[in-house]
Amino acid sequence: MTPRAPLATTSRPSPWPQTAGTVALLTAITSMLLIAFAWPSARSSLHDVPIAVAGPTSAAGQVRAALDQRAPGGFDITEVADTAAAEQLIRDREVYGAIDLSTGSPQVIVASAGSTAVAQTLQSMAAGLAQASQPAAPSGVRDIAALPADDPRGAGLSAGAMPLVMGGLMGAVLLTRLVRGSGRRVTGALGYSICGGLAVAAILQFWFGSLSGNYLANAGAVASTIAATSLTILGLESLLGFAGIGIGAVVMMLVGNPLSGTSTAPEMLPGWSGMLGQLMPPGAGGQLLRSTAFFEGRGIAQAVTVLAAWVALGAVLCLIGGLRARRTAELSSTLTEAVAA
Template sequence: MAVQAQPVTDASPSPWTAVARAVALLTAVVSVLLTAFAWPSVRSSMHDVPIAVAGPAPAVRQLSVALDERLPDAFDITEVADTATAEQLIRNRDVYGAIDVSSGAPQVILASAGSAAVAQTLNGIATALSQAQSQGVSSPSGVRDLVPLPADDPRGAGLAAAALPLVMGGLLAAFLLTRLVLGATRRVVGALAFAVTGGLAVGGILQFWLGSLTGSYWANTGAVALTIAATSLSILGLEALLGSAGLGLGAAIMMLLGNPLSGTATAPEMLPGWSGTLGQLLPPGASGGLLRSTAFFDGHGATHSVIVLATWLTLGILLCLAGGMLRRRPAADRVTTTGQPAQATV
């Protein structure tokens, strides 16, 4: 006669050391999250922000020295001879703005679409110059926004807010595809298809509903699609090679490094130390720069961002294919040793 075992109703409580480990882990996680998201904002400042100063050489040199004394190391100044050259540098995204002294009274030329934060700083300089000029015989300085933000989103809030959803979209795509789709090739195709549909949807919302983007809808859609593809495929590739640990590593790279260091809300040059440069080498940072170029600057200044995103996309595809080959090899070994066919998906 079989005796049925009684189910265990009272499990032994965990040891206090397990509680201590859990608390320590949670403390470390929240500290890392706070550091990742708060440190770039708290330590944000102007350093080596590229601007132009236009006008006669003596006046340009005098103003450059005055700016360096007032805001040490804040600007990387390009000295040009005339207003047209300064405006061309702004439109090409070589500089964020310019101070023009070619007509006598200084005029500040902005490109708020390039960075609202830098434009605000240059506005402050214009106010200081105006106050100084008003005490002399020259007329006060003026401000001209050469490349303004859209009237429907004058603070650029939509573009800044889009950075996190794009990262989350790529991460969610990688997570769902690894859970719902078998085969490296099918996952790559799924990620690329989602990049297209997601680009169409996000580009349409930002441009036609929120009014946060101008320019060519198709160029903006392409920028969003390239971002989603680069993010999702790079994480898929890490998962194909490292398993679940790859998903975690990819999420950490995109969420804890890429998003806070993207500089989309301010400017990469305003982030502390080396973080702005690092952020532009990751998909979230490259995405912000590319969207600004396609939406407001007719594609000027997009080359670096396209190269970065294309590199991540290509790397992701190669990792996916390499991971698929590694997974098929054990299946082939089992066929050799057991003589039984093993199914492998591609």
């Protein structure tokens, strides 16, 4: 009986330098993930948060000085004459809240639907002024744009930011793998955005109770966010191949999502990051959804412009990629025919 020969080794173990390099790469990736998601929260503070102060100029000046002393550079204060003017600024999403000194009983007016974190900060600041016996310190709190009773902390709205980005990314990946043709991919992305917007808005509004307002307007806000993300990644993939998907995922998930300010407010993020986040689909989409759900669509101009620009960019990139692929195919066909002749 012939003995069996030992199985041959198909490949040798990787060199130790390669192993060490892989470990270093994984460590760098993990560190970047931590920085991307933890840095905005760890360095969260007040940076020129717009609020209003209603009342006489002398009393407003005293409150301004007291706030500057407690939180230097924390608030961008607009002085108005009365309660109605302050409330209008809040409803138009020009300020997050107001300190009202124009009536006999000073109070804080907040809009927790605009930002729970800012509303809580204003309340704590007012309490601090009262404890310090500051002149005309507010004694009451009134919420004119409250979150729904089923989700008073806005947890569903905050937690929904990541699934929207992931949904746009997964939509782009599946469309590139299952659908051929730039026109069909763009059509598929738009169709998916509409269906996804209707589904996500229905879950948030009718099941979780996290949204108020007009359902179709909320669905439109969600659909716009998904479309901006998926079309941009589709366009990058049409130009750069698989690398385009990686670049799009990094931009949307590791930059856009952490800097969206959805769970706090853009003005509470460190330095320039809040402004940058509002120029990307996750941040613009979050602000648009808050406006449609709780402020009757007021203050949506910037968010709509940003999302429309990303959708247009993605469509143009898809068009360029499709034309290039068609030209390449025609050239290949011509060369094949020439060789066959």
